[in-house]
Amino acid sequence: MITPPKPKPKSPWGNRFAIRFFTLLLGVLIFWLLGFFVQDIKSIPGPDYEALKRKHIDPALPKQQEERAARLAETQRKLKSLQEEQGIARDSSQNLQRTIGQLLDLRKLSLEKDVALSAADQSSRLVEGAPPTTAGPTLSFAHRFT
Numbered sequence: 289m290i291t292p293p294k295p296k297p298k299s300p301w302g303n304r305f306a307i308r309f310f311t312l313l314l315g316v317l318i319f320w321l322l323g324f325f326v327q328d329i330k331s332i333p334g335p336d337y338e339a340l341k342r343k344h345i346d347p348a349l350p351k352q353q354e355e356r357a358a359r360l361a362e363t364q365r366k367l368k369s370l371q372e373e374q375g376i377a378r379d380s381s382q383n384l385q386r387t388i389g390q391l392l393d394l395r396k397l398s399l400e401k402d403v404a405l406s407a408a409d410q411s412s413r414l415v416e417g418a419p420p421t422t423a424g425p426t427l428s429f430a431h432r433f434t
Contacts, residue, residue, distance in 0.1 A: 297304065
């Protein structure tokens, strides 16, 4: 494989050296100048934020913010309390629905067998948590009382 000949430099080595040296020197001087700018900027004091707040913000706004935060916290506490009450009511209604279903199943069983169950039998069956018997099609809770 044939390699092309290297091109000869068009200027003497002293000129090339001087250009590279002065380029490097210019880079160092610019870096130094930027260091002075950064040092000057750091020495300038920042704004007084408290003075700006006093000057530009209405004094009633922080008080309103505190009042709204307190109202928000109170509303969240009330919401949590209402959700707890709702959960208790839901659990109670589910227990009531289950109990009424068991009573209706006991009543249906006693009518099918023509046997009257005593109050003790009925209460013991409810306490044991016996599953309701289904002799026929089951109806939902809402349809049992219509």
